[in-house]
Amino acid sequence: LDREDPHVVELFTPGPVDSPPYIMEALNRPVVHHRSPGFKAVYRDLAAKMKALLETTAPILVLASSGTGAMDAVVSNLFAEGDEVLVPVMGKFSARWVEICGTYGVRPHVIESQPGGSPEPGEIHAALSALPGAKGVLLTHCETSTGSLADLEAVSKSIADLETGGRVILKCADCVSSFCVDELRMEPWGLDAVITASQKGMVSPVGLSFVCLGERARERAGMLPPRNYYLDLRRYLESSEQEWTPFTPAVSIVYAAAQALGRILDIGLEEVWAWYRRAAGAVTLAVEAAGFDALARRQSGAVVAFRVGGLDAEALALRLEREHGIYLARGQGALRGRILRVSPLGKTRRKLAHFSDSLLRAVRGMPGAPEITDSTISDVHAKIENLLKGRDIWE
Amino acid sequence: LDREDPHVVELFTPGPVDSPPYIMEALNRPVVHHRSPGFKAVYRDLAAKMKALLETTAPILVLASSGTGAMDAVVSNLFAEGDEVLVPVMGKFSARWVEICGTYGVRPHVIESQPGGSPEPGEIHAALSALPGAKGVLLTHCETSTGSLADLEAVSKSIADLETGGRVILKCADCVSSFCVDELRMEPWGLDAVITASQKGMVSPVGLSFVCLGERARERAGMLPPRNYYLDLRRYLESSEQEWTPFTPAVSIVYAAAQALGRILDIGLEEVWAWYRRAAGAVTLAVEAAGFDALARRQSGAVVAFRVGGLDAEALALRLEREHGIYLARGQGALRGRILRVSPLGKTRRKLAHFSDSLLRAVRGMPGAPEITDSTISDVHAKIENLLKGRDIWE
Numbered sequence: 001l002d003r004e005d006p007h008v009v010e011l012f013t014p015g016p017v018d019s020p021p022y023i024m025e026a027l028n029r030p031v032v033h034h035r036s037p038g039f040k041a042v043y044r045d046l047a048a049k050m051k052a053l054l055e056t057t058a059p060i061l062v063l064a065s066s067g068t069g070a071m072d073a074v075v076s077n078l079f080a081e082g083d084e085v086l087v088p089v090m091g092k093f094s095a096r097w098v099e100i101c102g103t104y105g106v107r108p109h110v111i112e113s114q115p116g117g118s119p120e121p122g123e124i125h126a127a128l129s130a131l132p133g134a135k136g137v138l139l140t141h142c143e144t145s146t147g148s149l150a151d152l153e154a155v156s157k158s159i160a161d162l163e164t165g166g167r168v169i170l171k172c173a174d175c176v177s178s179f180c181v182d183e184l185r186m187e188p189w190g191l192d193a194v195i196t197a198s199q200k201g202m203v204s205p206v207g208l209s210f211v212c213l214g215e216r217a218r219e220r221a222g223m224l225p226p227r228n229y230y231l232d233l234r235r236y237l238e239s240s241e242q243e244w245t246p247f248t249p250a251v252s253i254v255y256a257a258a259q260a261l262g263r264i265l266d267i268g269l270e271e272v273w274a275w276y277r278r279a280a281g282a283v284t285l286a287v288e289a290a291g292f293d294a295l296a297r298r299q300s301g302a303v304v305a306f307r308v309g310g311l312d313a314e315a316l317a318l319r320l321e322r323e324h325g326i327y328l329a330r331g332q333g334a335l336r337g338r339i340l341r342v343s344p345l346g347k348t349r350r351k352l353a354h355f356s357d358s359l360l361r362a363v364r365g366m367p368g369a370p371e372i373t374d375s376t377i378s379d380v381h382a383k384i385e386n387l388l389k390g391r392d393i394w395e
Numbered sequence: 396l397d398r399e400d401p402h403v404v405e406l407f408t409p410g411p412v413d414s415p416p417y418i419m420e421a422l423n424r425p426v427v428h429h430r431s432p433g434f435k436a437v438y439r440d441l442a443a444k445m446k447a448l449l450e451t452t453a454p455i456l457v458l459a460s461s462g463t464g465a466m467d468a469v470v471s472n473l474f475a476e477g478d479e480v481l482v483p484v485m486g487k488f489s490a491r492w493v494e495i496c497g498t499y500g501v502r503p504h505v506i507e508s509q510p511g512g513s514p515e516p517g518e519i520h521a522a523l524s525a526l527p528g529a530k531g532v533l534l535t536h537c538e539t540s541t542g543s544l545a546d547l548e549a550v551s552k553s554i555a556d557l558e559t560g561g562r563v564i565l566k567c568a569d570c571v572s573s574f575c576v577d578e579l580r581m582e583p584w585g586l587d588a589v590i591t592a593s594q595k596g597m598v599s600p601v602g603l604s605f606v607c608l609g610e611r612a613r614e615r616a617g618m619l620p621p622r623n624y625y626l627d628l629r630r631y632l633e634s635s636e637q638e639w640t641p642f643t644p645a646v647s648i649v650y651a652a653a654q655a656l657g658r659i660l661d662i663g664l665e666e667v668w669a670w671y672r673r674a675a676g677a678v679t680l681a682v683e684a685a686g687f688d689a690l691a692r693r694q695s696g697a698v699v700a701f702r703v704g705g706l707d708a709e710a711l712a713l714r715l716e717r718e719h720g721i722y723l724a725r726g727q728g729a730l731r732g733r734i735l736r737v738s739p740l741g742k743t744r745r746k747l748a749h750f751s752d753s754l755l756r757a758v759r760g761m762p763g764a765p766e767i768t769d770s771t772i773s774d775v776h777a778k779i780e781n782l783l784k785g786r787d788i789w790e
Contacts, residue, residue: 008425009425009427009433010425011425011426011427011428013428015643016426016428016429016643016646017426018425018426024423027422027423027647028419028422028423030403030404030405030406030413031406031411031412031413031600032404032406032722033406033408033411033722033724034411034601035724035725036722038404064459064460064461064464064601064602065459065460065464065625066459066625066642066643066644067642067643068624068625068641068642068643069459069460069464069625069642071624071625072623072624072625072626073625075624076623076624099624100624103621103622103623103624103627104623104624197643199643205426205602205645205646205647205648206429206459206602206643206644206645206646206647207459207600207601207602207645207648226498227498227623228467228471228498228499228622228623228626229463229466229467229470229471229494229495229498229499230460230461230463230464230466230467230468230626231467231623231625231626232498246463247461247462247463247464248410248411248461248462248463248592248594248601249461249601250600250601250602250645250648251411251600251601252422252600252601253600253602253645327427327428327431329428329430330430
C-alpha cells in the first residue's frame with residue numbers, strides 16, 4: 001500500500017466506514033483503564049444511550065469481536081445441540097447463521113429468498129407452524145450483501161400467536177448494519193436478542209460488537225451449559241451488572257461509539273432513519289440514471305446494491321476508485337461481478353452528490369453504457385440536492 | 396467521567412497503554428477496505444514483520460478479539476474433549492488456561508507456583524513424564540498478574556526428550572504481554588503455538604489478538620472437528636493464505652500494530668528486550684527505595700508487581716492517581732490490596748523517572764511508611780537516569 005499516494009480513496013462500503021472527524025477525536029482521547037471507575041462511567045454512558053436507541057431495558061453486552069462473534073454468541077448461548085431453529089436466508093450474511101448453527105449442532109430450517117428479496121411474514125408463520133419444536137428464528141434485518149431490509153416488525157408480530165402452551169420462539173435479529181440506520185424497536189417489536197457492531201451506523205472503527213438479550217433470552221442462556229469461553233455470554237451478563245466487561249475491551253472504540261450514539265440522540269433517531277431513507281433514495285436516483293437497477297425490493301438505508309447489467313463490474317469499480325477516489329463494495333458469492341454496492345453510512349450531502357456525479361461520469365463511455373449527457377448529470381445532481389436538503393446529519 | 400478535567404491521568408498499566416503519538420498517527424489514517432488489495436498489502440506487511448520478530452515461518456492469524464479470544468482459540472482448536480494437558484499456574488492469567496479447558500472438556504493437570512514464582516523445567520519434565528497421555532502444555536510467558544517471567548526456552552527444551560515413539564506434546568505459549576518485551580524465539584525454542592495481542596508490547600489499542608501456529612499445531616487443528624465458529628482457526632488459516640481475515644478486522648489497529656513492529660525492527664529487537672530489562676530495573680529501584688519488595692523472582696520487562704507491606708494499597712494508588720497523574724494496576728484475586736503493578740510498556744525515560752519521583756513522594760508521609768528524604772529521591776532519580784541512558788526507544 002503506497003502511503004505516499006496523494007490520491008485519497010474514500011470508502012463507500014457498508015462498514016468499515018471512514019469515521020467523521022468528531023469520532024476520530026474520541027478515538028484519540030487518553031485511554032482509561034478498563035478496571036477503573038472511569039471506565040465504568042464510560043460503559044454506563046454507552047449502555048444507557050444504546051438502550052434508549054434500541055428501545056429496550058435489557059442489558060447491553062460489549063464484546064471485543066466483529067459482528068460475526070456476536071452472531072456466534074447468540075447461537076452458542078441460546079440454542080443447544082439438536083435444537084431446531086428457522087433461518088430465513090436472503091444472502092451471504094443471513095446464510096452465516098446457518099453455518100454457525102452447523103458448527104454447534106443446532107438444526108437450521110432454511111427459507112430462502114431470491115437475491116434482493118426478504119422473508120414474508122406469512123412464510124415465516126407457516127414454516128414455524130410446521131415446526132412445532134423450533135425454539136427460535138434467526139433473522140437478519142438488513143442483508144448487507146443485497147441491501148434488502150426485512151420487515152422485522154411484521155415478522156415478529158405475526159408469529160406471536162404461535163407461542164401458546166409455554167412455547168417460546170426466541171426472535172434473534174442481526175442488526176449489525178441496520179442499528180441507527182433503519183427503523184428498529186427491540187421491545188415494541190418483541191425481539192428477544194439483537195446484535196450490532198461498531199463499524200456501521202455508529203460510524204466507529206471495527207472492533208466491538210454488542211449483544212442485547214431480553215429477559216426470555218437471558219433465561220434460556222441461564223439454562224444451557226457453556227459451549228465456549230470467550231463468547232460465553234453469562235460472563236458478559238455478570239460483568240455488565242458491574243458496568244464493565246469480562247475481558248479487556250477496546251476502550252477507544254467504546255469512546256467513539258458513545259460519541260456517535262450521543263450525536264444520534266441529539267439529532268433524534270427518527271430524523272436519522274429519515275435521513276438514511278433519503279440518502280439511499282439519492283443513491284438509487286444516481287444508479288437508475290446510470291441505467292442500472294437497485295437489487296433490493298425493500299431497501300435498507302445502509303447499502304444500495306445495484307445490478308451492473310452488461311457492464312464489467314470490476315472495471316467500473318476500479319474506474320470509480322482511480323479516477324474519483326470512491327471505493328465500492330463488490331458482489332459476494334453468486335453475485336460477484338453482477339452487482340456493486342454503495343453505502344451512505346456516515347456520508348454527508350456533498351459526498352453523496354460526489355458519488356452521483358462520479359458514477360455517471362465513470363459509466364459514460366464504458367463499453368455497453370447508455371448515453372449520459374451533462375444535463376442528465378446536473379439534473380440528477382439537482383434532484384439529490386433537493387432530496388437531501390435540510391439538516392445534513394453527518395456534516 | 397469528567398472529560399473536562401484538566402488533570403490527565405496516564406496509564407502505567409500492563410495494557411492497555413497510552414499509545415505514543417506516531418502510533419496514534421497510524422490510527423488516524425484513512426481506512427482501506429478489508430477485502431481490497433490495499434488491505435492485503437497491510438496484512439502482508441504486518442505478518443512479515445511479526446514473523447521476523449517471533450523468529451518463525453508459520454502463518455500469522457489476526458483475530459478481532461482480546462488476548463483471551465486467542466487463548467480460547469488455542470484450546471478449542473488444538474485439543475479435543477477428554478485430552479489431557481499440563482498447565483503450570485503462576486497467577487490469574489495462567490489460571491485462565493485451566494478455566495478455558497474446563498469449558499471444552501479438556502482435562503488440565505495443574506502445577507502451581509507461589510505468587511511471584513514460575514515453573515521449573517524439572518517440575519514440568521517430571522509432570523509430563525508422569526502423564527504419558529498428555530497432548531500439550533499450556534504455558535504463560537509473562538504472568539501479568541505478578542510480573543513473573545517463565546523460562547520458556549528451558550521448559551520447552553527440557554521436554555523434547557519425551558517426544559519419542561510419535562508422541563507430540565504441543566507447547567503453547569501465552570505471550571500476550573511478553574512479545575516485543577521479553578526475549579522470545581518461537582522456532583529456536585520449539586514452541587508450537589504462540590499468541591499475543593495488540594495492546595501490550597505493540598503499544599497499540601486493544602482490539603486485535605494474534606495466533607501463530609507452527610506446523611505440528613496446524614496438523615493437529617486439521618485433524619479435529621470445529622468446536623466453534625468465530626474462533627475456528629481453520630478459517631483464519633485459509634484466509635491467511637489470501638492475506639486477509641475471515642471476518643472484518645480492526646483495520647486501524649492493523650495499521651498501528653504494523654507501525655509499532657516497524658519501529659521495533661528499526662531499533663532492533665535485542666535492544667528493545669535490553670531496554671525493558673533496564674526499564675523494569677529502574678522501576679524496581681524506585682519500588683525498593685520506597686521500602687517495598689518486587690514480587691517476581693524472575694522479572695518480566697512488561698510489569699513489576701510489588702508488595703505494599705503494611706501500607707494501604709488502594710490509598711497509595713489513589714494518591715498516585717490524584718496527585719501525580721499515574722494510574723497503576725491493582726492486585727487481582729488473592730493479591731488484591733497486597734500488591735500494586737507498574738508497567739514500563741511504551742514509557743520513555745522521562746516518564747519512568749516521573750514514576751520514581753512520584754512513588755517516593757506519594758509514599759512519604761503515609762501511615763506506616765519509611766522515612767524518605769529528598770536526597771533519597773534525587774539519588775534514585777540519578778540512578779535511573781544513568782540506568783536508562785542511551786537511546787530512549789519510545790521517545
